[in-house]
Amino acid sequence: MQRVYLDNAATTPMHKEVIDTMTQCMHNIYGNPSSTHVFGREAKAQMELSRKKIAELLNVSSSEIVFTSCGTESNNFIIRSCVDHLGVTRIITSTLEHKCVQETVAEMESNRKVEVIRVKLDPSGSVDYDELERILQVSDKKTLVTLMHANNEIGNLLDVEKVQQLCEENNALFHTDTVQTLGHYPMDLSKLKIDFASCSAHKLHGPKGIGFAFVRKSLQFKPQITGGGQERNLRSGTENVYGVVGLAKAFEMSLNDLDKHRAHIEDLKSYTIQKLQEEIPGVEFNGLSADLDKSLYTVLNVRLPFKDALIGFELELKGIAVSQGSACSSGASKVSTVIQSVLDAETIERITPVRVSYSCYNTREDIDRLVNVIKQISEKHLVAHYTFKCHSDEGGI
Structure with missing residues (x-):
């Protein structure tokens, strides 16, 4: 069949070139990146070369790329850190967000007493930008706006430039879930002044279980996961070296092609x-x-x-x-x-x-x-509909 x-x-099928790159790394690079001997230094070098490659593709500093396990972790890390470490007491979001954003925001609302406002949508499912501007202007609370760049179900694109400008004018932080768009659209984050973004490798023909969070370097986060100090003390735990290498290769291929x-x-x-x-x-x-x-x-x-x-x-x-x-x-x-x-x-x-x-x-x-x-399924339903209607008209039902 x-x-x-x-x-x-x-999720996407992995590119053969990504698999080959990861396989070569698995064969040759097996040290712990935190180890100080040559095997560890080789692994660390692969991590940092990959980080530098991704940063260059986004036109940002490599220190602004934090490797995570996926987009869900990246979004959690960003939203929780904004509340815990940056003093955010108000979040503006929408009902169109991915569950990892919706549920994290709901937890901030119920457990951290953060004010949450869900901006209205127009009939097509797009954000009402006029209302977003009004909401931003009516409070001086430290605010995070979290709106996804492209909806994963209906595909609506957010005008990120407009939202970024509104946030800048009203001294709000801006996080956009870019899991569906990074690798599919060119993005120069030196010009687009968003504060936070997220990526998951398996959405762009890379491996599952690896992603990254973009965190603007002027914003000082503290770790959500402690116990080792990896990722510049922002995410403890032994690094997924092979995944990072695969992510960098997939991201590079996606933008090149x-x-x-x-x-x-x-x-x-x-x-x-x-x-x-x-x-x-x-x-x-x-x-x-x-x-x-x-x-x-x-x-x-x-x-x-x-x-x-x-x-x-x-x-x-x-x-x-x-x-x-x-x-x-x-x-x-x-x-x-x-x-x-x-x-x-x-x-x-x-x-x-x-x-x-x-x-x-x-x-x-x-x-x-x-x-x-x-078409076959549709015709089956059409036949069933007319059969039911005929029986109804004849008093058979």
Whole structure:
């Protein structure tokens, strides 16, 4: 059976060159980076060369890159540190954020008594910038704004330049979750004066279990994990040398090939939209995901005009991996908070959201396979609908 992987927003396949780089490091570099002998110094050198490479690609100082296990840890580290060490007593965020941000912010609200304000969204799911400005202006509390650069479900892009300017004008700190965008968009952090950002290697064809936090060097954090003093005393624990090397290689490859890969993926996304509109009557798209200028080019959130809580399973039986953008609990299907934020309850009851997310390894043949299977599922629902309607009209039900 032909297998099609279209869940790249969840994780991406590793580049062969990344695997080769990591394998070579595993064979030759096995010292503990904290050891002072030659084996340790060799491992430390690989760590710092990788840190320097990443910093150069972002145009920042290498001291501003803190290696972590993933984007979730990076976001936790940044938000908790702002409250614990920088005196933040107010956080502005939104209902569209990743769970690691939403739940951490909620904990700051309940356990640290931090004021939390969730900025309004417009009907497409984008931040209301006018309201954000008003909220920033009405209080002199030390404030952190945490808004993701691109939503991982509906793909809406944040105007980070505008938010950064608003934060600067109102003396607020700005953290943006860039897990879905680093490696997919050029980013010069010497010009874009955000204070904090996060990265996870497995979103850009690197290994799982490694990421980094960008922390502007003028901001003095203290460690959340203690007991060794690694990462400039910001994150104790033996470093994941092979992961760091793989992250640096993946990040470098992603930016070097960015224009070519972006053109390829944008073509696939446009092709998906076209084929779905041709084959599935009534299909729509959630958020701004169908607008290539205003959404993450790697994500398309499809709104199918029928209810099917098991569509992910049905697609998987045909060898196709996508995300439903939903969570199942106790046998009941529940749409995500993101979809609840952009659709009303009546609409949610009659549609099925499906997230399709692409990488440079996908092809038009993958899209043809996806659309054909969705068309088969759609026709099955259409037949069931008319059968039910006929029985109802005849008084059979």
